[in-house]
Amino acid sequence: MSKIPARIERMPYSSFHRRLLWLGGLGYVFDAMDAAVLAFMLPVLRTQWHLSSVQTGVLGSGTFIGYFFGAALAGILGDVIGRRTVMVWALIIYCIASLISAGAQDWPFFMAMRIVAGVGTGAESAIVAPFLSEFVARKYRGTFTGSLAAFFSFGFVAAAVLGYLVIPLAPDAWRVVSVITALPVVMLLWWRRALPESPRWLDTRGRTAEAEAIVDKMEAEVRANGLQLEPLQPHEPAAPATAGRGTPLGNLKALWSRELASITAMAWLMWLSITFSYYAFFTWIPGLLVQSGMTITRSFSYSLVMYLAQIPGYFSGAWLNEKIGRQATIASYMALGGLSALGLALTHGNAEILTAGFLLSFFMNGTYAGVYAFTPEVFPTDVRATGMGVASAIGRLGAIAAPILVGYLYPRLGFGGVFGATTLVLIIGALAVLIMGVPTRGRSLEEIAAMRMKLPESAHDTLARGNQRRNV
Template sequence: MNHIARLERLPLSRVHRKLLVVGGLGYTFDGADAAIIAFILPVVADKWDLGAGQISLLASALLIGFLVGALGAGALGDKVGRKKVMLGSLILYTSMTLAAAFSPDFWVLFVFRVLAGAGIGAESAIIAPYLSEFVPGRHRGRFIGAVAGFFSFGYVLSALIGRYVISPFDEGWRYAQIILAMPILAVIWWRRAMPESPRYLLAKGRISEADVVVSRMEEAVLKETGRPLPPVDPAPPVTSATSALAHASMGKKIAVLWSATFARRTLVAWVMWFCLTFAYYGFFTMMPKLLADSGMTVVKSFSFVFYIYLAQIPGYFSAAWLSEYIDRKRCIALYLSGATLAALGMALSHEESGIIGFGAALSLFMNGVYALLYTYTPETYPTEIRATGQGTASAFGRIGGIIAPFAFTFAAAQGGLNAVFSVTSVVLLVGVLTVLSLGVATKGRTLEHLSPTRHGPAADSNPLRTENDRTRT
């Protein structure tokens, strides 16, 4: 019986919700650690008398590691499995974050932040492909969007830690990193029991192992509902892709990403991730420092940022909900357009009320786009290159995040917050135009329907042209 069809017929159940929570908790602490540097920066900059270049470099440290981690996770996730990468990435992140708490100077903190970033990058790149391979296509947008929404809880957590741990205590920036590392130990323990992706197992030709995973999910759903399972779709099974591509090197897989079949999708993914990550990390990493430099007290700037971070929550979950009714391509364009207008509003604002209002709107819309991208990117690639596709797009986006603090610092020196957010609005507009002109519609389609697996590393010489590719909207 077709294992994919058996997965696709299952209703969302406790087994899916458990995967959502355990996967999402990792994102919570990923988000918290990515955000906490915004609150650490003003403190250590004053403590160690850092220059503008050092501040920008430290702000980019996590993303430098993130780039390496995302690339490595994509390749390893397709080679050794999603589960092993998820466990290893969390162990790396936890150990390096704890080490960073005891940094004696700028360079030691920078190195440990880079290494912690490698763990976060691997984690973030692998979770969405992993979870998308368990969820029926009809629920995938809402489900993966909800998982990505756990990032917002991490940002709110970091704002609370910034206000109540970093701000009141001289060594609060050290305590904050210890606080963020410790709960991950529980998440690592819980993840030991998570199954390997059945789609990955099928792609590797490990049919019996995939059958065990699918059968256990079916048994869990039967036990929970007490009702017979829906009938299996009689459509012919999709081949299990034991082709050369399933065992190809990372270089060959990247070549396939840029083959005639997938080049358009890859271009959209890379541009989207670059534009959003540039705007996102520039905004969230540098905002407290920029506000403090503009004359606000550190405590007041931290309070402002808390409200802006709080707006992330409705951003993620509204986008996840809306993507089930509007195709993800158009939904991404809608939220990116909102972010572009909000950034323009911030560029034109001169009052604190305008800054916090437009800042909250920018936060909401950018996080809505992230919820959609974590669904959209992996679903446009087949199983054999799904983690590589997600990982490389995420890694390329981190180049934008690395550049952003330097660009924001330079723009602020030239024209203050107005210049910073004028640049932000232009970058986001590029993302809007790219997805509208080149994006592919994905709503409600199975992963196999979007990207059948009848191809190998030589995709350029034997491209797979699906009906979806010919009728993109």
């Protein structure tokens, strides 16, 4: 029986894990920057290309259309050909498309390039969390993955800085920003040298010798840092790929098997609700503030303050992942985000809008720290990337619909009606997590999978005992 999971679970947090955090985190920085900077381009492009409100909304959805296909493909391919390969190719696609988009002369071509770039960013966003979480022991996995997602916040802040300082400089300054978003191509050489394949995935594919070689290097680095390895403990074995899985179609069918159907439904509802609400807010807030009477400069400065709220939001969520559990973190932050959205809908003064927007940004991004930690954990290793990728892709349907729907509703319902609608959506997502989710805090990935894949009675008994022990 392979000891790969047990060897990973006994490792203390080391320089190896810190390096993984920076590698994956920098990818998330540029993913977020690419998505968020469009919100600052839209008011300029709307004027420059004489776009209607609906056309502006469609343009805003271009990236998320690409996200949908990129996330789904990354998940499916990540379980078949490996996480590392998908991650590298995703970055290549994204960088090339972002560079080409800088030369666009009309909105249909620009949108086409945004869709292609979205394929790359969607693929990378969906594969990083399940990939890197498989290197981390249970005792700090929630904080690690939540902190990994927190790098999104730095990308949003960078986008706001570019929107505030660069885009207003000239009518075509947005083209310079598009070139800047393509710069992470220089990360490719670093990634190719420093990122090993997931040993847990290799183990489930029968490539145990390769997995052992990677874990040997991890353990050697731990010892070189002067840290001690704990004795091996009894563990749930890594389940090999189940008959019928290992192919794209088989993995997709597995998501709706008896053991995983409720978890898949929960993940889809969770991602759809948070992503719809999130992008309804962050894609349109600069433009809506301008249309409400603010200057572009003031609108962008307000947006920068709101984006800065993401940083403490993410890291507070990452910390709470291990303190109160993923479900409690996600549900509470969703509910508080809904209340903040309601406050934003009811306020009128600039100071009140800024305060409510700051709180909404804080809580919605804190929610993502839980979502990115929770989703990979609830799926077994052989379909983990598929589960994460497809759930993320379903969430992108909300991101696709949100800018278009806001563009349609704003002339009819106004600022308050648009953001008031996010409250109900977020509450629905919170209830899905609480009712249909499973506790994962303090459990190895193999133990969580065993709970889902064994006989239903045994799994429920194990779950009940775990709840009593951990008070999750």
